[in-house]
Amino acid sequence: MATYDIVIRNGQVADGTGRKLFAADVAVKGDRIVAIDAPGTLRGDNEIDATGKVVAPGFIDVHTHDDTALIDNPTMAMKASQGVTTVVCGNCGVSAAPYVRPDVGHWMSLIIKKKENLSKDFASFAGKVDAAKPAINGAFLIGHGTLRINSMGDDLNRVATAGEMKQMRELLDQSLEQGAIGMSSGLFYAVSSHASTDEVVEVATPLGRWGGVYTAHMRDEGDHILKAMDETFEIGRRVGAEIIVSHHKCSGRSNFGRMKETLPHFEEAMKKQQIAFDVYPYVAGSTILRSDMLDRADKVLITWSDKVEGMSGRDLREIADEMGCSMKEAADRIQPAGAIYFMMDEKDVQAAMSHPGAMIGSDGIPFDAHPHPRLWGTFPRVLGHYSRDLGLFPLEDAVRRMTSYSAQRFHLAKRGEVRTGFYADLCVFDPATVIDTATFEKPISPARGIDTVICNGAFAWRDGKPGGGQAGRALNRQAMQAEDKA
Numbered sequence: 001m002a003t004y005d006i007v008i009r010n011g012q013v014a015d016g017t018g019r020k021l022f023a024a025d026v027a028v029k030g031d032r033i034v035a036i037d038a039p040g041t042l043r044g045d046n047e048i049d050a051t052g053k054v055v056a057p058g059f060i061d062v063h064t065h066d067d068t069a070l071i072d073n074p075t076m077a078m079k080a081s082q083g084v085t086t087v088v089c090g091n092c093g094v095s096a097a098p099y100v101r102p103d104v105g106h107w108m109s110l111i112i113k114k115k116e117n118l119s120k121d122f123a124s125f126a127g128k129v130d131a132a133k134p135a136i137n138g139a140f141l142i143g144h145g146t147l148r149i150n151s152m153g154d155d156l157n158r159v160a161t162a163g164e165m166k167q168m169r170e171l172l173d174q175s176l177e178q179g180a181i182g183m184s185s186g187l188f189y190a191v192s193s194h195a196s197t198d199e200v201v202e203v204a205t206p207l208g209r210w211g212g213v214y215t216a217h218m219r220d221e222g223d224h225i226l227k228a229m230d231e232t233f234e235i236g237r238r239v240g241a242e243i244i245v246s247h248h249k250c251s252g253r254s255n256f257g258r259m260k261e262t263l264p265h266f267e268e269a270m271k272k273q274q275i276a277f278d279v280y281p282y283v284a285g286s287t288i289l290r291s292d293m294l295d296r297a298d299k300v301l302i303t304w305s306d307k308v309e310g311m312s313g314r315d316l317r318e319i320a321d322e323m324g325c326s327m328k329e330a331a332d333r334i335q336p337a338g339a340i341y342f343m344m345d346e347k348d349v350q351a352a353m354s355h356p357g358a359m360i361g362s363d364g365i366p367f368d369a370h371p372h373p374r375l376w377g378t379f380p381r382v383l384g385h386y387s388r389d390l391g392l393f394p395l396e397d398a399v400r401r402m403t404s405y406s407a408q409r410f411h412l413a414k415r416g417e418v419r420t421g422f423y424a425d426l427c428v429f430d431p432a433t434v435i436d437t438a439t440f441e442k443p444i445s446p447a448r449g450i451d452t453v454i455c456n457g458a459f460a461w462r463d464g465k466p467g468g469g470q471a472g473r474a475l476n477r478q479a480m481q482a483e484d485k486a
């Protein structure tokens with residue numbers, strides 16, 4: 001009988017495709033899954049008893065800002081503890097490369113804490129990720145906002161000139177050639193809000209040639225969301241790229257219930273082009289503190305402030321009362337800062353999450369002092385709260401939306417399924433107890449019920465702590481395309 005490096009014995013396999021659970025042993029050798037056989041039949045140097053547990057593919061967090069967290073914090077505990085083995089970085093228009101300016105600046109500081117993590121081209125950034133030996137994998141989008149700052153400096157309140165567009169396009173082209181998986185835009189944000197649809201198309205043109213994806217934090221997720229969706233679809237169509245709409249939501253009380261409009265609008269467009277979207281399982285969003293967002297939120301919590309100490313985790317209403325001023329004034333006084341906004345309808349969140357086009361992404365912000373709980377809680381919350389407790393969808397389908405579907409949409413070759421020949425990215429969890437423990441009050445808290453997480457055959461998480469694995473890598477689009485054909 002063959003002996004393998006690791007055998008996960010007697011578990012119930014959720015293979016990632018949505019297929020019904022089945023009992024099996026799963027064997028790993030090197031960085032691959034090499035055998036799946038009847039329970040109790042495989043032997044390994046390291047055997048894990050998964051009786052009563054589910055063996056799933058490692059989860060793919062399709063919406064993250066973990067670009068440099070992979071370098072600064074290579075155990076990636078906030079993600080590995082949730083069963084995540086791959087993070088898609090560079091979302092919302094902000095990435096760590098390519099960037100040739102000397103200073104990090106305010107916008108880039110959202111995802112970069114150390115100047116040495118800035119990289120003039122994508123290849124050198126990917127090299128830094130690999131050298132850090134993270135516990136889990138990263139796949140990387142290039143941010144349109146980053147390209148803008150890089151080519152336009154501080155003069156961002158206008159459409160880019162033809163020369164600037166050409167430079168951005170060439171940088172994107174070079175990054176895709178070096179292995180980036182696509183481009184993200186964040187037209188909602190000040191650094192990009194003056195970009196026209198034509199500008200984004202001009203810059204994103206190389207996506208069609210390389211087969212890169214286009215992800216969009218749309219210009220508007222509130223009153224004008226349908227128009228913003230049309231703009232996004234137009235960009236994808238004109239450059240010939242597959243689209244992933246980021247963190248789909250209908251934002252603000254006046255837009256509650258509008259999933260009834262947006263989901264059919266997606267469906268119409270999906271008949272003509274490849275479109276998907278990601279969702280996080282909460283009614284609150286989180287980003288920088290913006291006074292124009294205060295009105296539409298029922299409640300605002302501060303996640304960090306560089307100016308005033310002791311603000312993290314506090315309700316902006318209380319801060320304003322204490323200062324004896326309006327919330328807008330209080331916000332101005334503690335800037336620059338980050339915030340959590342309670343601004344979505346629970347029914348909308350559930351409708352989006354259970355739609356056939358939806359996959360799961362956390363949108364967690366790794367460096368916040370008092371982060372949104374989605375950073376530590378997204379995946380166990382979908383499994384425990386939404387699938388098991390509320391019955392929103394079967395466990396097998398919850399796993400599919402975190403694994404194979406995500407891998408297909410982002411073209412992550414040989415990942416997202418428990419299948420012989422695929423990479424050994426695996427998560428063993430207890431379906432009866434798995435749950436998020438991170439809350440808005442206490443957001444830094446690992447999930448319950450996730451025992452063992454393996455990435456490329458090494459333990460990323462084990463027995464409630466980082467497992468010592470250092471087998472994560474920067475996934476390279478060119479290499480993945482070749483592997484897909486092989």
Ligand SMILES: [Zn+2]
Nearest residue numbers: 092217246247
């Ligand atoms: Zn975003």
